[in-house]
Amino acid sequence: MSITIQVSDLQQGYGRTIVLKDINLTVHNGEILGLIGPSGAGKTTLVSTIMGMLRPQKGNVTVLGQPMPNRQLLGKIGYMAQTDALYSALTARENLNFFGVMQGIRAKPLKKRISYAAGIVNLTADLDKFVKDYSGGMKRRLSLAIALVSNPELLILDEPTVGIDPELRQQIWQELHRIAQTGKTILLTTHVMEDAEQSDQLMMIRKGAAIAQGTPAQLIKDYHVKTVEDVFLKAGRNQDAHITND
Numbered sequence: 001m002s003i004t005i006q007v008s009d010l011q012q013g014y015g016r017t018i019v020l021k022d023i024n025l026t027v028h029n030g031e032i033l034g035l036i037g038p039s040g041a042g043k044t045t046l047v048s049t050i051m052g053m054l055r056p057q058k059g060n061v062t063v064l065g066q067p068m069p070n071r072q073l074l075g076k077i078g079y080m081a082q083t084d085a086l087y088s089a090l091t092a093r094e095n096l097n098f099f100g101v102m103q104g105i106r107a108k109p110l111k112k113r114i115s116y117a118a119g120i121v122n123l124t125a126d127l128d129k130f131v132k133d134y135s136g137g138m139k140r141r142l143s144l145a146i147a148l149v150s151n152p153e154l155l156i157l158d159e160p161t162v163g164i165d166p167e168l169r170q171q172i173w174q175e176l177h178r179i180a181q182t183g184k185t186i187l188l189t190t191h192v193m194e195d196a197e198q199s200d201q202l203m204m205i206r207k208g209a210a211i212a213q214g215t216p217a218q219l220i221k222d223y224h225v226k227t228v229e230d231v232f233l234k235a236g237r238n239q240d241a242h243i244t245n246d
């Protein structure tokens with residue numbers, strides 16, 4: 001298995017503020033890494049750094065073997081931001097088309113990819129509606145479809161399941177597992193324990209520090225608890241008491 005994402009001794013923040021400290025992370029191709037942590041923990045800051053939108057204050061980030069930031073790699077990354085960045089005066093189909101063209105996909109394959117991506121998020125019947133007439137959840141789903149449209153080597157999804165009902169959430173997870181099985185890598189952030197349980201690897205972050213890392217099963221075993229939620233709570237208490245589990 002080759003390495004898709006490597007983060008080494010990362011310190012990151014904004015101006016003089018430090019948000020993330022001592023972050024080390026390795027994600028192999030074909031893996032789904034779930035980044036879980038409370039609001040303000042630094043999840044978006046970390047994924048933005050991996051995307052190359054923020055330059056590390058200290059340490060290194062490489063994606064597909066290239067140091068980030070790296071413009072050339074953007075075509076290989078499908079990104080769903082936490083805040084939807086859509087053209088509301090265009091239809092959903094026009095949005096998908098625009099982002100597909102930006103990613104360098106030619107017209108004929110793009111048409112197929114748009115049908116595929118819209119199907120995954122149940123937007124096929126709404127493709128020709130204007131985005132300004134979309135609900136919040138529909139916009140989230142369209143953002144996810146845009147991330148999927150180019151069949152990228154790496155998918156980075158910042159809170160992809162917010163505003164998505166349980167049935168569709170399952171359908172999306174099925175597809176994420178299928179995509180990972182084809183050797184693509186997926187990094188997603190979430191607050192939701194169900195998502196954490198579906199991930200191959202977890203990184204729990206709290207107050208800007210990684211407090212626990214591993215597979216869900218291994219973490220449950222190491223922490224002598226029953227659920228990933230309990231791992232998170234116990235690791236959080238350990239962090240407050242400055243205890244580490246190793």
Ligand SMILES: Nc1ncnc2c1ncn2[C@@H]1O[C@H](COP(=O)(O)OP(=O)(O)OP(=O)(O)O)[C@@H](O)[C@H]1O
Nearest residue numbers: 014017019037038039040041042043044045046082
């Ligand atoms: N552009 C910015 N300028 C200054 N501070 C920022 C900026 N973006 C985020 N922060 C701060 O960095 C910290 C981490 O924010 P971040 O958005 O990474 O958290 P998060 O884990 O993604 O939270 P949420 O679950 O609410 O999305 C917060 O204290 C936030 O106020």
Ligand SMILES: [Mg+2]
Nearest residue numbers: 043044045082
């Ligand atoms: Mg965030």
